[in-house]
Amino acid sequence: MSDEKEKKVIIETGDAGKGTSELAEGANTDELEERALSVFSSERNEDITALVFCLITTFFVLLFTKWMV
Amino acid sequence: MFKHILLCTHGTAGAQKAEAFVFRQSAADSALQVSVLTVLDEDWRLMTGDDWLNSSKTHTAFLDHVEEQVSEEIGEEWQRIRDTYPAASEAVFLQRTGSIAETITRVANKLHCDVIAIGPYQKSKGIFSHAEKGLRARMKNEILHPLLPCPLLIIP
């Protein structure tokens, strides 16, 4: 009991401001910061991947509906 | 009768009744140890809803702000408790993040508490009334009861 008396106020908030708060746990925090709606480690990666996917899709659509017809 | 009470409060009117009761007991019985627990609902994470435009940095900044802000508010709550009840100076104050029922029982287990004290269920006020303390969501007894490691004391 004496042990606990010494530290009467224990606030565990994590490192607020650095993106490592407890609320962040459960997402893939090891890479960077993403937690809500993405599997990507950063916004930039997500946007660029989306763009590349779109270009690939467009390429295949063009290939099968225009260039090969 | 009990050695270690876990008082769960986030400062609502119901929880204040529990505070008053617990600290009356502890003032009468100096051997009684009190731990005060305030849980930050992890469902704050879901409060961003269907937002898809913000970058991850903005999300992080938001949740950090929530945690910082809530901790500050909880700190004020604890100060109020200490100011109101002299017996509270002996108590241990804890803040945890998680789903409420599970966190309460986990902490009770860890601290080997022999009773958990909470305030009564309170009906949510009308939509247009002034913003009440805490979130509108209520803890579900169906979830809490099976997890209980020790008796649950509800102070009406």
Added chain:
Amino acid sequence: MSRVKDHVPVLLMGGLLIVYGLIVQTGILLPMMKYLQTHKSMDLQMTLTLIVGGIAIAGALVNSVKEPGNSIIDRFFLQPLGGIVLILVMAMAIRWYLEPLVEIMSEALQPLLGFGIYKVLNLNYVVLGILAGVLLTNTWGIPKFAEAGVKCARFVLKMGVIMLGARYSFAELAKLGVYSVWLVGFFVLGTVFLVLWLGNLFKQPKSMTGVLSAGMGVCGVSATVAVAPVVKAKSAEMAYTIGTILSFGIICMFVFPTIGHMAGMNPVQFGAWAGTGILNSAQVAAAALAFNAVDIKTLKVAEIFNITRVLFLPIIVLVLATWFGKESGHKLSFKSVVIDKFPIFILGFLLLFGMSSAGMFSPPSHYKGKYIDVSYNDRTQVTNEEWVTLSKAMAAGEFSALTPEQLAAVKNLIEQRQIAGNYAERNDKKAFDKVGRARMTELEGVLAAAKAKELTLSSDVKGAIKHAIKQVHKKSKTIVTLTDFMIWFFAFGLIGLGMQITKKAITQAGGWPIVMGVIAGITKAALSFFVVLWLVKDVVLN
């Protein structure tokens, strides 16, 4: 072997998809599909279910054997696979079964209720998809195997927006851009200041009016999330504001399309209105698709407004930061707010738009991906019944009121059974096309005259001529396929986003935010409704 157990649901879904694909292949389901009016998509159903089912089973098998790792394949394919398959299965079930069923049921109930539920609530697959997502999270919750995959929703929605870029022409974008900058600029700033003023009036704390004004003014929850740390909002203020905005947005998603239909708005007007009045950007896309899911005109307009709004967000954050002043303690530079937060996917949107403007998807001679093909082809002929109708009408002298050119075009249509040039000239493609197109223009003139009541034609005759014209209008296959992809991306993204809307967050609405939010939201929606009806009347979008 617990890992195998985790992947049973995915295996099961994959297996069901393959079985379904094989059943479709046999053609047993054709009568039912005809009843549901989905038989046209039979080929697509087969290919899609077989491919998705195959990938699901393969991925689930690998997942149950392999240790979970942190490689690129793990993170971007193996882990999200379950959720992706789940959303795809939901999308397919809704598109091919639930939506037609709801339509049929609503038609059956129409005499009883006096109105069509389907029409009034715009229960098309987009709205049903979001509802299904919301329902799933709030009843069973998102299943564990799908958690990682559901996070792909935002990514896929971004792909949808990028692909949408392929559908704009330069003139459209310029015209819409001007409208959207003015309208959005006016309403964003107007609402922000209205809320700030209301806050002053009701003596509410600055931090609360700060978050609420951003949320009501710019783009809903996104803006609230961006602004909350800047104005140091209290926890209850954030919770109530977000709850209010989420509920308001969901109500808007249903109310806007209904009012739009009742007021007889055209797609452009509705797109502009939804883009200005609805708060959350995902719900703007949903409402636009709810208003008109087949033709994406509405979505095109709404998305431009949406993107303009997104670009306004950093400005508002800066304005509020300045307004909130020293109390915030945050130092915000122009770079940290505007440049670091610039959404790169909008550059992708512009890239596809550039490719489309350069004529990659359809040559300039094609009109918005549609072109006219008057060459001889079995498919371009009118049906036998229509031919009989036209011949009889001609014999009965129904066409006597036509101009000589129009009469000649109708005569030629009966002769050749399709709109075409002169048979003798068929080898000179240019001359042949020219004559064919001239005949088509004459026939369109006939329909226009009939519509203006200058002459009377029976509806059968009108229908036959309409069909003949439609037969030579062809859509560019590239554009059609790209649009299909885009629609699927949007559907996927919106179902996934629907899963992020929890009951807990919605029921958090209340307190002062709801009072001020409702005043500001309704004012904005009503004012923008009239402004759009008054201003946007003459933007012609093809």
